[in-house]
Amino acid sequence: MTQAMDPGPSPASNGKAPSHVGALVGLAAGVLLTAGMALAVRGWNHTAETNLTTPEKEKPKVAIADQAEVAYCTPQFKQVLERVLHSCGLAAEGEGARRGCKPADVRTFASISDDDFNALFTPLKDRGGVIMFDEGKDDLDDSAKRLLEERWFARKGARYFFVVARASKTGSQSKNNALSHRRANSVMFHLKQLESDPDIEQKVGLLWLGNEFAQLSKEYCGWPTSRPSEKCDEEPINRSAFVSWVDCRL
Numbered sequence: 001m002t003q004a005m006d007p008g009p010s011p012a013s014n015g016k017a018p019s020h021v022g023a024l025v026g027l028a029a030g031v032l033l034t035a036g037m038a039l040a041v042r043g044w045n046h047t048a049e050t051n052l053t054t055p056e057k058e059k060p061k062v063a064i065a066d067q068a069e070v071a072y073c074t075p076q077f078k079q080v081l082e083r084v085l086h087s088c089g090l091a092a093e094g095e096g097a098r099r100g101c102k103p104a105d106v107r108t109f110a111s112i113s114d115d116d117f118n119a120l121f122t123p124l125k126d127r128g129g130v131i132m133f134d135e136g137k138d139d140l141d142d143s144a145k146r147l148l149e150e151r152w153f154a155r156k157g158a159r160y161f162f163v164v165a166r167a168s169k170t171g172s173q174s175k176n177n178a179l180s181h182r183r184a185n186s187v188m189f190h191l192k193q194l195e196s197d198p199d200i201e202q203k204v205g206l207l208w209l210g211n212e213f214a215q216l217s218k219e220y221c222g223w224p225t226s227r228p229s230e231k232c233d234e235e236p237i238n239r240s241a242f243v244s245w246v247d248c249r250l
Contacts, residue, residue: 072120072246072248076116080117081160081246081248084101084205085160085205100181100184100206100208101208102209102210103209103212106213107213114213114214118214125223127151127156127245128224128242129148129226129242130223130226130241130243131144131148131183131241132144132226132230132236132239132240133239135170135239136171138179139186140190141226146226147243148191148226148243151245152194157247160246161191162204163188163205164184165184165207165208165240166210166215166239166241167180167183167239168238170235173211173212176210177212179210180210183208183241185206188204191204215234215238216238217234218232218234220237221237225240
């Protein structure tokens with residue numbers, strides 16, 4: 001019986017692709033590579049063109065105080081501010097923490113004269129406001145609520161909201177101390193009604209000065225007040241509560 005002979009590898013294969021097939025494969029790979037590079041360059045050009053003609057989306061801006069570290073943030077103001085934060089409860093934590101400052105407290109921690117204390121707040125004229133009250137009263141009328149709300153929502157990134165309540169010279173000192181305290185609390189109560197912020201007492205600093213410390217002169221009638229159409233002098237301007245956001249780097 002004749003055994004079939006293995007012909008062995010054909011000349012065409014010889015274990016390797018023919019030279020003309022390898023050339024075709026190389027040519028195809030080169031064409032694909034060139035096309036891929038062209039598409040990539042085209043994509044880069046399109047991206048660059050888009051970046052040049054389309055503004056990049058703005059990143060969220062960090063809220064900062066509009067006037068922080070300028071104007072009112074003087075070394076003297078910072079010194080008084082820091083004492084207010086610690087003495088009037090803004091730096092305190094926990095239930096029962098002390099809130100607010102009465103005239104004796106201000107005189108003790110501030111170590112500052114009446115006129116100098118008021119002068120510290122002068123640069124805040126454009127961002128502050130004066131909430132006016134009727135004689136002997138502590139309730140906020142509609143115009144007082146509007147001004148208070150305007151100032152409260154114009155935060156501009158500031159950290160602390162100050163309420164400095166006073167009373168006029170009419171009446172006894174003890175009566176006016178209590179009256180200015182109630183006026184400061186009326187502002188605080190309304191702020192709590194505006195928004196349910198559990199940390200609001202760490203933002204609002206209350207000072208009630210009665211009629212014995214830092215009385216306002218009639219020049220303050222030129223500040224934004226809740227009763228701009230009413231006659232103003234030293235009596236009505238001190239039946240008030242000054243309000244303003246404050247932010248300085250301590």
